[in-house]
Amino acid sequence: MKIAFYDTRPYDMLWFDPLLKEADIEPQYIQNRLDKNTVGYAHEADAICIFVNDHCDKEVIERLDEMNIKLVLLRCAGYNNVDLKCCEKHGIKVYRVPAYSPAAVAEYAVAMLLSLNRKVYKAYGRTRNFNFNIDGLIGFDMRGKTAGIIGTGKIGQMAIEILKGFGMEVIAYDLYPNKDLDVEYVDLPQMYARADVISLHCPLTPETKYIIDRGAIKRMKKNVILINTSRGELIETRALIDGINDGIIGGVGLDVYEDEEDYFYEDWSDKIMKDRDLARLITFPNVIVTSHQAFLTSEALHQIAQTTIDNVHSYLNDEETPNRVIAPEY
Ligand code: NAD
DSSP states (O other): OEEEEOSOOHHHHHHHHHHHHHTTOEEEEOOSOOSTTTGGGGTTOSEEEEOTTOOBOHHHHHHHHHTTOOEEEESSSOOTTBOHHHHHHTTOEEEOOTTSOHHHHHHHHHHHHHHHHHTHHHHHHHHHTTOOOOTTOOOOOSTTOEEEEEOOSHHHHHHHHHHHHTTOEEEEEOSSOOTTSOSEEOOHHHHHHHOSEEEEOSOOOTTTTTSBOHHHHHHSOTTEEEEEOSOGGGBOHHHHHHHHHTTOEEEEEESOOTTGGGTTTSOOTTSOOOOHHHHHHHHSTTEEEOOSOTTOSHHHHHHHHHHHHHHHHHHHTTOOOTTBOOOOOO
8 A cells, every 4th residue: 555645744754654664555755735736746646644734625636536546644633624525525535633642732732821921932032142131021820810721622621631730720612511521611701701811722613713803802801821722713813913912912822823834844034924914923022933833742743653554444444433534514
């Protein structure tokens, strides 16, 4: 069997190679992202393996079908970049890695929160220049403050556990509240009125696109810290920028950005940044932007590779698995 891996980085090969060898699967590593122009690179493959910013849309899917490729393996949890209905129509099966390391992402969200609150990123910049002044680095105690978690799935639950460990009061919102979870569920207006910190852990769906919009931001507590390690389009960027300018939002940690695909994972340090909103966000002193790296731990990379190989076996043996992604009924 041959699998074409799109948007691959050296770390992907490091974790996939030994497992692929063991499973007798031949990899074709492609650095480009999947789109209508690059889909043809996979013409000799039996399956494609894609990541968060690959485009598996109608045009790509029709071409996959022509090339008799009936298997799409996502090496990530989110699947908003795949037209599932179209895949179904063409008899293409889609599998994902739903939980490679919820801890990796939850811990990263909290790392962003701590860094923003206690200004670690600013302090580091100062002491690198032998500036040991601590003016302007005041944070707040997390203990006793309120954290709002939107999306209480695997990652959200981990975040709740960690934040409770800090002695925070944690409130949550989910379309499908989990009765077994020891957390107070509230509606979104209540969360915005009460939370000192809000962290997003729901998937990107038609309902969650711009869940944080202008109206939501207006309801938030002054100086709230907002963390997004989920998907960029959960936040309306222009409204976020205005919320920061208006002094409502006190800190923002973005590991994802709504138009990230042209920039994230690439070195733009020698080029002109064309995206004005991203450039503006990066200039704010209370915003941290990172390049969709919350998943990046060795445990998560191993799990991504292992689950992807398991998904291939499930496909080949026609076994049922919860990792199969079926088109939702919207
Ligand atoms: P999950 O499926 O376990 O949990 C998602 C939760 O969101 C579920 O409880 C679900 O009921 C809830 N939800 C669905 N629709 C909702 C809505 N309209 N409003 C509120 N809640 C809603 O997923 P997970 O493993 O916890 O991952 C969450 C998200 O994190 C993924 O969808 C992905 O976008 C993102 N993610 C990011 C990275 C990264 O590196 N930055 C890595 C992995 C996952």
